[in-house]
Amino acid sequence: MTEWKKTSCVLCAQNCGLEVQVENNRIVRVKGDKANPRSQGYVCNKGTNIAYHQHHSDRLTVPLKRTPDGFKEISWDQAISEISEKLKGIVDTHGPRSFAFMGGGGQGCQTDAAFGVTLLKGLGSRYHYSPLAQELTGYFWVCGRMFGRQNRFAMSDEHNAEMLLAVGWNGMQSHQMPRAPLVIREFSKNPDKQLVVFDPRKSETAELANVHLAVRPGTDALLFKAMIAHILQEGWEARNFLNEQVNGFEAVEHIYKDFNVKEALAVCEIDFNTIHDLCRDLTTKKWCAHPDLGIWMGRHSTATAYLIMLLSVVCGVAGQPGGNVIPGTVVPLGSHTDERDEKTWRTVETDFPALMGYHPPNVMPEEILSNKPDRLRAVLCGGSNPLRSYADTSAYEEAFEKLDLLVTVELAMTETARMSDYVLPACSGFESYDTTFFSWNFPEIFFHIRPPVVKPEGQQKECGEIYTAIAKGAGLVPELPSWLHNAAKKNRFGFTMAFLSYMMKNKKAARIAPMILAETLGKEWGSGNLAALWGVTMMMTPANRANAERAGHKIPSALSILLRPDKILRAIFGAVRYMSIAPLFALSTKVTQSDRIFQKLLDHPEGIWYGKLNPADNKKELRTEDKKLHVHLPELDEWIDGIQPASETAALEPDPNFPFILNAGRHHNKVANTLMRDPAWLKNKRGCTAAMHPDDAAALSVSDGSMVRVITESGSEELEAEITEMVRKGQVLIPHGFGLNHDGKTYGINVNRLTKNTHRDPIAATPLHRYVPCRIEVL
8 A cells, every 4th residue: 555644854953844655664755745834845865765764674673682692682671671770770889970871862853852861860860962062062052151041042044134154054965954955046046135155165055155255274263253353443343232232242342453354364365355345244234144063063163153153243133133043942952051050060081061951972982981980881872873973983982892881772783783782673753753843943933743654663662662661660750640541541631631730749750751741641642752742732831832822823711711611621620639720720721722732733744833933022032131142251262362363373284294184074965974874875876985176186196086095193094085176175075974884884984983082172072073184195
């Protein structure tokens, strides 16, 4: 039987809507879903190839345990029992800092994180090592200081902008915003708009630019500091905006007063007149910046993120329509963990704090290899492959050998799974209910519940079910009353009232709410994930309820509840024995709103506009006490002040042993992280190469397709050369997401063999993958 079903892509953060044709429980065709309000039918080549992610020979189907003779199949009961006992034993003996959770749903299955973090905190730990801390936490730190909370970060409002600044971002290949290639082409071709690209090389996005600033690798911070200085020295700044809506500018302005702009631009290898004209435009037009990993993984990572935001403040576009705005969320991507707060956990060996609630994967090897008694000893790795995704694979391999317990919950037998003590098979994003909480829209807030479109062909379980079982085995989930289980067998509204009454009587139960829902409603629905997503809609904040009303999801009146002698009133009165009727009736209107939204999500798997902000009042999203933008970040004073033409010239002097700069993680449409393990999806196209400029290739006598050895401080790898004018002289580009072992063969090289985990940002520990000194040898 053949059937078309709605779903969404799980291969990048845009989660474009898809329609898949399913035949004999296999995805056989894929097309973009035009009904998806966010992607509107757009889909890239990765999305059309998701069948290779879903169906391949490396899929895990049964729980596995490592033995001296290799992995052997075990039952779920044995796996959960042994893992729970060992995990609890490690924590009881060595303390909660000995345990860490790594992962959290990746690009498409973020309900997992709610369960994983619940297990983590239930055992007393706060060490959540997330992929977001590999890329974005320096930026989150900046936003936390400027806007009041780290999870109130800014994004580009490109739909209302006249200029789009693509900063270290090749959106034509890597997306990072909905329908990115279409948006980029619109800016490029529209005579009323302008596309400005900051990129050392002639990328696919730079080729479309109205202005391409081919900045020297590693000088982004110097360039943005020069632009701020030039605007201030010319007197073009938005002084009224600075006076009325900004706090602390007088404490930083002096840094730019006597800054030598022309000397700085000479170091950046950028023409002064071009910058002069651009700065004039930036102070007269609505513009937004879209930074990406070229900045966040480059030299001066956190400092550059700050300078880009400060430029938008100086120009008066921060928080304004068409500028960089704070979006709405269904659930924030993380929590606010200010490192100045003594309650914020820091890593034991490297002393890095949690930012947005996440600790940086870059430091995990050092935390495991530490000699301190409370070192990291147990890791639960869910939907993450650190041996290919994170810096310094060799350091990770050495560290993982020292762990007392490594458990991997995964779809496939990944490189990390092969080093694990236990490997547990998880449902894919197409076999379970799930969602993501990425919100890259403004002012609308998008949400969807992705239903399963195929059935597991083995013993796979939802990650949430797995984590709940481990938590139960460790004694973290209490025995729940029979009346709560019985309520789950009835209608949703009745269960809502029973669940709320239970939570009101058991305040500490909020800490494990996802697992309580999984054990009750999830058992009836056959999905703990779906039960947790129901909980998300029920527990909407007042702000989200107002946003939902603005999007058309009205809160009904109390009178309408009283006039309904049906299941709603019966559910309220049925809960009286467990809790006073007053608070339950007061909540009933909000419960009705939430239930209607949840039903709409079920009825529309393509997703809905869940809420909408007031675009004219983005200031309301600030969390600073005075509701102003705070631009003085004392921790950055010395760093920013020290970024000078002379010091940067000296720092950028090439090392004779490593004369080239490796961009370790080239974005192109043949890259899909480690989620596409079968190289057949590339259909024999060249995916993993060392891209070089023709002049560099000629100097080394390298021809296109010949083999070269790339050597860094961390290691060396051999791969074929690709000669292209798109690469800047002195640079070498190698993509990430390769070096995967599939069917006993390895395709391409693992670029993280060439990166050092200690080559990182001093505040966020972000790896500086876009600036790795290297040399090339001809084979």
